[in-house]
Amino acid sequence: MIFLPRGVPVRQKVNPARINLPEAMEKLRKGAFTGYLRFDVPQGSGVILFQTGQLISSIFVGTDEAERLIAYDAIAKIFEVSIAGHAVLNIYRVSSDLVLGIHALLHGRYLRKGEDLSCFDVEALLTNIRNEGLTVCLRVYAEDKTTLIFYDQGYALGFCFDGKVELEASADISKSVALLPGARLDVLEIRSADEIVLADLMGSADLGPIWQRTRKLLMEERRKREETAVRSQEQNLESRRRHTLAVFKTIAGNHIGKFGVTQVEKAFAVVGAEMTPADLEKYYVDLQRLARLVAGQSKISAMIAEMKKQHDQEN
Numbered sequence: 486m487i488f489l490p491r492g493v494p495v496r497q498k499v500n501p502a503r504i505n506l507p508e509a510m511e512k513l514r515k516g517a518f519t520g521y522l523r524f525d526v527p528q529g530s531g532v533i534l535f536q537t538g539q540l541i542s543s544i545f546v547g548t549d550e551a552e553r554l555i556a557y558d559a560i561a562k563i564f565e566v567s568i569a570g571h572a573v574l575n576i577y578r579v580s581s582d583l584v585l586g587i588h589a590l591l592h593g594r595y596l597r598k599g600e601d602l603s604c605f606d607v608e609a610l611l612t613n614i615r616n617e618g619l620t621v622c623l624r625v626y627a628e629d630k631t632t633l634i635f636y637d638q639g640y641a642l643g644f645c646f647d648g649k650v651e652l653e654a655s656a657d658i659s660k661s662v663a664l665l666p667g668a669r670l671d672v673l674e675i676r677s678a679d680e681i682v683l684a685d686l687m688g689s690a691d692l693g694p695i696w697q698r699t700r701k702l703l704m705e706e707r708r709k710r711e712e713t714a715v716r717s718q719e720q721n722l723e724s725r726r727r728h729t730l731a732v733f734k735t736i737a738g739n740h741i742g743k744f745g746v747t748q749v750e751k752a753f754a755v756v757g758a759e760m761t762p763a764d765l766e767k768y769y770v771d772l773q774r775l776a777r778l779v780a781g782q783s784k785i786s787a788m789i790a791e792m793k794k795q796h797d798q799e800n
Contacts, residue, residue, distance in 0.1 A: 492577035593673030
């Protein structure tokens with residue numbers, strides 16, 4: 486999961502399967518949007534960053550972080566999970582400086598991960614950051630809240646909290662999120678803002694074909710799954726029908742002999758693969774008529790009763 490502080494909400498809890506994402510992102514581009522789109526699915530999270538209308542970064546991280554995609558690979562994955570219909574999209578507005586900080590964080594390298602703040606020496610960490618002149622981001626998170634603290638060569642640049650657009654000048658890490666039960670800390674080595682090379686991914690490529698190609702592949706996969714399911718169902722129904730016929734033939738043989746077996750086959754011809762109640766009722770009527778040629782009514786009634794009982798038990 487990607488832990489990020491929420492900025493100012495623009496849209497929340499949107500089902501992206503109901504919208505054309507390239508068209509929606511083009512509107513953000515034309516509107517010079519600055520902020521990020523967050524896509525959450527059971528198998529991971531995706532983030533797309535915009536700075537004044539330029540799509541500067543995209544990333545998708547699996548739940549176990551074994552899967553990590555960036556740029557167009559991430560966009561394709563985000564399109565895929567969105568079209569599949571299991572994603573939740575939230576859009577947040579933040580400042581240009583904060584977007585750059587989030588960009589650096591998402592592409593940073595873990596120095597520490599998931600440290601339990603209840604037993605972690607924060608002061609020693611901060612002293613080390615200052616003494617070593619580290620450029621890092623501290624991410625503190627608990628429940629659904631996240632705080633980011635940025636350092637450039639050992640000096641604190643600012644703090645980012647949920648619901649804020651800009652970096653704040655000061656904060657006390659020993660308060661708020663850090664005090665919540667289960668609070669955790671990540672430390673990531675990041676690039677400073679002047680080292681980040683930004684590329685406009687929407688300016689470099691048309692996302693429409695990626696969307697259409699992904700949609701086509703998913704629709705084809707869905708069609709194949711549905712066809713396979715139908716074939717499997719048909720095979721199961723036919724197998725069930727053959728089994729029922731075999732059972733009925735055995736019962737008929739026990740009650741009225743070989744001739745009864747032949748009559749079962751003739752009468753059962755009206756029964757379709759789904760073996761509807763109407764089909765079976767007609768079968769019982771036809772079988773009784775045919776069986777009267779060689780057996781009395783008591784044997785026929787006993788045979789039909791056993792067939793109905795056996796069918797009811799198996800279904």
